[in-house]
Amino acid sequence: MIPLSWYLILSGILFTIGVIGVLTRRNAIVIFMCIELMLNAVNLAFVTFSRQLNSMDGQIFVFFIMTVAAAEAAVGLAIIVALFRNKGSVNVDDMNLMKW
């Protein structure tokens, strides 16, 4: 039996890698993929807690997170396609219309 805190540490490592990706990359699509990575890390934590507490609620939550992630991916990628059509680039540094 593996200690369940190992799963939480793994989840923390994956979340941190996702955060570093969002902070360092410029390509909007890769930033989006890093957000998916962070969502996956949170899902792992949810399933771990569900196992630890002998409860199914965590798994139901992961089900709903996946639904929201699918909706978010569809809308987000449509926004990226629209941005590329208007600006000709997916570099987030080029998108500064709302910058003060």
Added chain:
Amino acid sequence: MLEGLVFIVMGLIAIVCAICVVFQKNPIYSAVFLIQTMVSLAVLYVLLHAEFIAAIQVMVYAGAIMVLFVFVIMLLNLSSGDVEGGKDKLILQKTSAIILGLILFAVIGVVTVKTVLHGTQGEYTPEYISRIGNTQLVGKLLFTDYVFPFEIASILLFAAVLGAIILAKKEIKE
């Protein structure tokens, strides 16, 4: 013993592939490595007795969502040089991002290790789940206790489909 070995191998694959997602220049390679990360997470879900979640992880995440990503990458036809080639607009952006990330991980690690996690134990022990079946239990809960969020999720997906079509469709000039 075997369980620990599987955990270590799959955890290492997940971490290495996640690092590759961040540091690959070409977005299509990032997508492939992200698929590998998701598949190894699915194996970990099986170790945690969440078989249904593992199955939909492979089908929905690695299948549907990542295919959408790969479609968009191919649609936009980006070459690897054009996006990341420019100079840093913020000074020391990469270094400070990595330092802040390590601090974040230290905080997460300390909280995880130091905190003793208590909670009321539920009724779904692994023996109970394996007697009835994980998928059947998830289905039963979805259509009894969680039926309202389930219906809301269908409305959310409908709204997302409409939003994606409206955002991505070409403007037709009159």
